[in-house]
Amino acid sequence: xxxxxxxxxxxxxxxxxxxxxxxxxTPLVPTELGTAQRPLFLKAESLQPGGSFKxxxxxxxxxxxxxxxxARGVITHSSGNHAQALARAARSxxxxxxxxxxxxxxxxKQAATRAQGAEVVLVDIADRESAVAALQAETGAVLVPxxxxxxxxxxxxxxxLEVLADLPEVATVLVPVSGGGLISGIAVAxxxxxxxxxxxxxxxxxxxxxxxxxxxxxxxxxxxxxxGRTIADGLRVVGVGExxxxxxxxxxxxxxxxxxxxxxxxxxRIALDVRLVSEPSGAVATAGFLEAEATLPPGxxxxxxxxxxVDPDLLAKVVRG
Amino acid sequence: xxxxxxxxxxxxxxxxxxxxxxxxxTPLVPTELGTAQRPLFLKAESLQPGGSFKxxxxxxxxxxxxxxxxARGVITHSSGNHAQALARAARSxxxxxxxxxxxxxxxxKQAATRAQGAEVVLVDIADRESAVAALQAETGAVLVPxxxxxxxxxxxxxxxLEVLADLPEVATVLVPVSGGGLISGIAVAxxxxxxxxxxxxxxxxxxxxxxxxxxxxxxxxxxxxxxGRTIADGLRVVGVGExxxxxxxxxxxxxxxxxxxxxxxxxxRIALDVRLVSEPSGAVATAGFLEAEATLPPGxxxxxxxxxxVDPDLLAKVVRG
Numbered sequence: 001x002x003x004x005x006x007x008x009x010x011x012x013x014x015x016x017x018x019x020x021x022x023x024x025x026t027p028l029v030p031t032e033l034g035t036a037q038r039p040l041f042l043k044a045e046s047l048q049p050g051g052s053f054k055x056x057x058x059x060x061x062x063x064x065x066x067x068x069x070x071a072r073g074v075i076t077h078s079s080g081n082h083a084q085a086l087a088r089a090a091r092s093x094x095x096x097x098x099x100x101x102x103x104x105x106x107x108x109k110q111a112a113t114r115a116q117g118a119e120v121v122l123v124d125i126a127d128r129e130s131a132v133a134a135l136q137a138e139t140g141a142v143l144v145p146x147x148x149x150x151x152x153x154x155x156x157x158x159x160x161l162e163v164l165a166d167l168p169e170v171a172t173v174l175v176p177v178s179g180g181g182l183i184s185g186i187a188v189a190x191x192x193x194x195x196x197x198x199x200x201x202x203x204x205x206x207x208x209x210x211x212x213x214x215x216x217x218x219x220x221x222x223x224x225x226x227x228g229r230t231i232a233d234g235l236r237v238v239g240v241g242e243x244x245x246x247x248x249x250x251x252x253x254x255x256x257x258x259x260x261x262x263x264x265x266x267x268x269r270i271a272l273d274v275r276l277v278s279e280p281s282g283a284v285a286t287a288g289f290l291e292a293e294a295t296l297p298p299g300x301x302x303x304x305x306x307x308x309x310v311d312p313d314l315l316a317k318v319v320r321g
Numbered sequence: 322x323x324x325x326x327x328x329x330x331x332x333x334x335x336x337x338x339x340x341x342x343x344x345x346x347t348p349l350v351p352t353e354l355g356t357a358q359r360p361l362f363l364k365a366e367s368l369q370p371g372g373s374f375k376x377x378x379x380x381x382x383x384x385x386x387x388x389x390x391x392a393r394g395v396i397t398h399s400s401g402n403h404a405q406a407l408a409r410a411a412r413s414x415x416x417x418x419x420x421x422x423x424x425x426x427x428x429x430k431q432a433a434t435r436a437q438g439a440e441v442v443l444v445d446i447a448d449r450e451s452a453v454a455a456l457q458a459e460t461g462a463v464l465v466p467x468x469x470x471x472x473x474x475x476x477x478x479x480x481x482l483e484v485l486a487d488l489p490e491v492a493t494v495l496v497p498v499s500g501g502g503l504i505s506g507i508a509v510a511x512x513x514x515x516x517x518x519x520x521x522x523x524x525x526x527x528x529x530x531x532x533x534x535x536x537x538x539x540x541x542x543x544x545x546x547x548x549g550r551t552i553a554d555g556l557r558v559v560g561v562g563e564x565x566x567x568x569x570x571x572x573x574x575x576x577x578x579x580x581x582x583x584x585x586x587x588x589x590r591i592a593l594d595v596r597l598v599s600e601p602s603g604a605v606a607t608a609g610f611l612e613a614e615a616t617l618p619p620g621x622x623x624x625x626x627x628x629x630x631v632d633p634d635l636l637a638k639v640v641r642g
Contacts, residue, residue, distance in 0.1 A: 026348070044368075275630075316640040319636050320637040
């Protein structure tokens with residue numbers, strides 16, 4: 001059931017309590033990628049079970065199902081990490097999960113989703129939503145959307161609470177954006193508690209729909225052929241969700257975009273200098289820091305390393321340089 | 322000044338307080354490499370500033386220098402990670418560091434040591450100790466040995482305190498061994514507080530001097546040509562230190578050895594399944610788990626991921642598979 005109410009700080013605090021037994025409190029890792037004026041820390045959501053922050057929102061949604069909804073199971077469509085996260089959250093709660101995935105999804109993500117006991121249904125990317133609707137009509141399964149949902153946003157927002165708790169002196173938080181679930185939640189948490197901290201979205205230039213929309217102060221949707229050009233496969237969503245846009249419009253300070261080479265360069269530095277494995281989408285916020293550091297306010301910067309499910313050949317290629 | 326007294330729990334607790342401002346409290350990362358009976362967690366010392374646990378012991382030693390010793394500076398020889406750690410600990414404390422390194426040390430480790438402001442002196446591996454002695458005679462610098470020293474052992478032992486605090490239900494701790502500083506400290510901490518927890522050393526078969534010595538209940542030293550065969554360049558020390566042997570003999574439950582292929586296989590799984598970068602030495606404890614899981618007592622297992630300073634080409638090769 002899509003929840004369209006605005007997310008408040010209290011929802012995020014409640015989510016933090018709810019997910020505490022399932023979700024890892026990920027470390028904030030100091031790095032040497034920053035400067036004396038702007039030291040950089042990475043919030044390593046790549047170490048979350050399943051390898052991405054998505055477990056937070058999925059768990060927060062699944063744990064609020066009614067007994068009747070639990071019996072019918074959950075369903076979603078996802079380019080990968082939300083799929084795996086929902087499968088995992090559902091299994092933890094003893095609920096059946098059906099995941100509709102685009103055929104082009106990396107094999108590593110398909111396999112990881114099946115390994116969590118979920119039923120995987122592969123479809124053409126354009127048919128994702130209709131396939132979900134047809135399956136829902138048949139089974140009564142509850143849709144847990146990847147980002148455009150208040151429970152999901154509140155769950156992702158728990159990242160923001162942890163950042164503030166671990167680094168009270170933070171000046172800027174850099175967050176990768178695709179559908180906008182992560183940045184919506186983080187922005188509500190951070191701006192509610194510490195309005196002076198800057199929350200900045202980072203996108204690939206090739207999937208810069210939010211950058212365009214933000215400058216026009218309206219939600220903009222690109223087409224899938226356009227966003228599909230970026231190597232950051234987790235960030236190919238064509239536009240932020242409607243509920244996400246409302247939160248982004250209210251709370252986010254700025255949007256910056258990064259070229260593809262910067263994403264690959266950041267992956268390499270994260271692997272070799274910080275010793276963390278990131279997927280391309282996971283390196284986008286760090287790429288934003290490396291490209292735009294001089295434009296940020298002075299003070300500590302946190303970049304969200306959103307996930308680490310990377311194709312082995314790509315990781316090898318990037319590391320080899 | 323080499324400290325030859327036995328390390329006690331109180332020394333390790335004091336070290337934990339002393340190093341808290343410099344050393345990272347590293348995360349204990351849950352993995353899916355274990356089983357229901359023996360879940361595996363990795364203690365990610367690779368995320369420590371400088372990329373290894375060595376910062377703990379070096380910091381504990383440097384922070385106990387007298388004002389006169391501080392003025393004369395510190396010196397050591399090291400195959401790499403201790404070098405970088407001492408350079409870093411010294412810089413933090415405003416003390417000059419001279420590091421004698423074997424010419425064969427990976428370039429990445431030499432460069433990282435220089436980047437920390439240390440003076441690096443390259444010598445043939447056989448001349449390391451004499452070069453240190455000559456420089457000490459000249460400058461009066463204080464030797465901070467890599468492992469055979471009570472302050473260093475106490476510092477490394479702080480890893481054990483953190484493991485017990487984060488996972489009170491731990492049944493087994495697997496620790497890589499070279500000179501024995503890490504396992505000596507961890508064994509004192511763990512066995513003093515929780516004698517029923519098993520502390521097991523893991524070595525490459527090709528550098529299995531401790532396995533041989535442990536079975537004979539005496540300290541055994543191999544020659545450098547023999548230990549030099551392992552890809553785990555951090556574990557090529559020819560024998561554990563004398564002070565280390567005393568602690569290992571008293572506290573360690575068992576020693577297991579792993580073949581080279583198992584080390585590389587563990588590196589790959591750590592990178593792709595746990596999303597952490599390890600150097601070969603850092604993957605040895607996990608390799609021990611993967612090889613010998615069935616022989617361990619039931620209950621949660623912690624493998625110490627001791628470091629992540631890996632040659633990029635080797636990492637790429639291992640990841641590509």
